[in-house]
Amino acid sequence: MALTREQMAQRVARELEDGFYVNLGIGIPTLVANYIPEDMDVMLQSENGLLGMGRYPTEEEVDPDMINAGKQTVTARPGAAIFSSAESFAMIRGGHVDLTVLGAFEVDQNGNIASWMIPGKLIKGMGGAMDLVAGAENIICTMTHASKHGESKLLEKCNLPLTGAGCINRVLTDLAYLEIKDGTFILKERAPGVSVEEIVEKTAGKLVVPDHVPEMTFAQG
Amino acid sequence: MAGFDKRVASYEEAMEGIESGMTVLAGGFGLCGIPENLIAEIKRRGVKDLTVVSNNCGVDGFGLGLLLEDRQIRKILASYVGENALFEQQMLNDEIEVVLTPQGTLAEKMRAGGAGIPAFYTATGYGTPIGEGKEVREFNGRPHILEEAITGEFAIVKGWKADRYGNVMYRHTAQNFNPMVATAGRITVVEVEEIVEPGELEPSQIHTPGIYVDRIIQGTFEKRIEKRTVHS
Numbered sequence: 001m002a003l004t005r006e007q008m009a010q011r012v013a014r015e016l017e018d019g020f021y022v023n024l025g026i027g028i029p030t031l032v033a034n035y036i037p038e039d040m041d042v043m044l045q046s047e048n049g050l051l052g053m054g055r056y057p058t059e060e061e062v063d064p065d066m067i068n069a070g071k072q073t074v075t076a077r078p079g080a081a082i083f084s085s086a087e088s089f090a091m092i093r094g095g096h097v098d099l100t101v102l103g104a105f106e107v108d109q110n111g112n113i114a115s116w117m118i119p120g121k122l123i124k125g126m127g128g129a130m131d132l133v134a135g136a137e138n139i140i141c142t143m144t145h146a147s148k149h150g151e152s153k154l155l156e157k158c159n160l161p162l163t164g165a166g167c168i169n170r171v172l173t174d175l176a177y178l179e180i181k182d183g184t185f186i187l188k189e190r191a192p193g194v195s196v197e198e199i200v201e202k203t204a205g206k207l208v209v210p211d212h213v214p215e216m217t218f219a220q221g
Numbered sequence: 222m223a224g225f226d227k228r229v230a231s232y233e234e235a236m237e238g239i240e241s242g243m244t245v246l247a248g249g250f251g252l253c254g255i256p257e258n259l260i261a262e263i264k265r266r267g268v269k270d271l272t273v274v275s276n277n278c279g280v281d282g283f284g285l286g287l288l289l290e291d292r293q294i295r296k297i298l299a300s301y302v303g304e305n306a307l308f309e310q311q312m313l314n315d316e317i318e319v320v321l322t323p324q325g326t327l328a329e330k331m332r333a334g335g336a337g338i339p340a341f342y343t344a345t346g347y348g349t350p351i352g353e354g355k356e357v358r359e360f361n362g363r364p365h366i367l368e369e370a371i372t373g374e375f376a377i378v379k380g381w382k383a384d385r386y387g388n389v390m391y392r393h394t395a396q397n398f399n400p401m402v403a404t405a406g407r408i409t410v411v412e413v414e415e416i417v418e419p420g421e422l423e424p425s426q427i428h429t430p431g432i433y434v435d436r437i438i439q440g441t442f443e444k445r446i447e448k449r450t451v452h453s
Contacts, residue, residue: 046394047324047325048250048253048394048397049250049394049396049397050394055452056450056451056452056453057450057451057452058451058452059451061452062446062449062451063393064252064253064395064444064445064446065253065254065381065392065393065394065395065444066393066394067250067251067253067394067446067447067448068394069250070448071250071251071252071253071447071448072448072449072450073446073448073449073450073451074450076393082393082394082396083396084328084396084397084398084399084400084401084428085250085276085324085325085327085328085397085398085401086325086328086329086331086332086400086401088325088328089324089325089328089329092325093325093343093344093345112348117350122303122309122312122313123303123321124301124302124303124304125299125300125301125302125303125321126300126301126321126323126324126351127300127301127324128300128323128324128325129323130323130325130326130345130346130349130351131323131324131325131326131345134343134344134345134346134347135325135344135345161349161350162348162349162350163349164347164348164349165347165348165349166348
């Protein structure tokens with residue numbers, strides 16, 4: 001079975017470490033915040049200028065001056081810091097953020113990522129995505145492995161205009177967890193019940209399959 | 222003697238001197254921390270062919286979206302737009318030129334502009350459509366593109382508290398682009414929720430020192446919320 005959005009978030013959360021500063025993009029990456037282990041302290045960075053994003057506010061706590069980069073109302077956790085956009089991107093560009101998780105349309109075997117523009121469709125902008133992928137050393141890209149029509153999104157070369165060149169080294173799809181190294185995808189784990197053959201079939205880029213590819217496990221319920 | 226007293230009496234006076242064809246830098250992220258009354262005054266004045274530099278372009282009927290109604294914006298530099306139908310329509314009709322700019326690069330362009338740095342190199346955008354036609358130079362084995370600074374004839378800023386001398390503090394994430402915008406305008410206008418006497422603000426807590434600020438006005442704010450999200 002392909003992973004659900006929640007399972008994808010759970011799997012990404014296993015890459016968190018105590019004391020990590022983490023930037024989570026919109027969509028599945030946002031859900032990762034729900035799976036931070038209890039015994040771990042992780043600080044979420046929101047690129048509009050908040051380090052230490054807390055939970056959503058109650059009705060009484062809603063404050064129009066307190067939002068995240070997705071423009072949602074949020075709270076600040078104890079120990080949070082608030083700063084300007086320039087300061088925020090100094091952290092990002094300067095490589096101070098330990099882990100960045102973001103979605104993508106396509107990723108290729110050379111670590112290129114396309115996530116912001118589909119020619120012919122309305123282009124709203126890249127927001128902070130280009131700065132994030134250029135600045136972070138440690139990025140996990142979350143995406144579906146193939147389109148609804150079965151076309152692979154893990155390619156030899158991205159078709160869509162890039163968000164960043166050569167900057168992605170880890171990808172979690174609904175079918176597999178992969179690393180990118182020396183111009184090839186390396187299959188590290190597969191979703192429960194998903195065969196290596198299916199992953200091979202749905203990966204257009206060069207793929208190395210080790211002898212043993214462990215199946216991901218998830219707690220029931 | 223006015224000395225350092227930057228206060229003006231009206232919004233009309235606050236935007237005195239703005240003309241068609243000028244470049245206006247605006248603070249704010251989404252609808253958070255936008256100079257909503259200064260934008261409304263630009264609409265009232267009806268100046269056209271503006272180049273606007275702002276992370277976003279408001280929503281239909283509010284914020285910078287107001288300036289779309291009478292087609293006052295000719296060109297916009299932003300990182301994310303299209304939260305409004307009118308914008309989308311004007312973009313598709315080529316009535317407005319959009320220069321999409323990575324968010325961190327946009328912030329740094331204004332920071333550099335205000336700090337007298339004409340351009341800077343960044344890895345952001347290299348190998349993407351944003352890097353096309355820009356000078357590339359390698360540092361530490363990695364290619365970077367040259368990005369030029371931005372300044373404008375007017376900078377419009379939303380602060381929380383200011384003193385009469387134009388020292389400004391921002392509230393929570395309403396800070397966002399406002400401090401950089403404040404440094405990069407030839408005329409910088411700040412509207413705030415409260416103006417206090419010099420000495421009332423703790424000097425070490427000032428976000429924007431008064432040297433950058435030309436005009437200060439106290440206003441009342443709607444502070445519209447774009448995406449109200451609550452804890453369930």
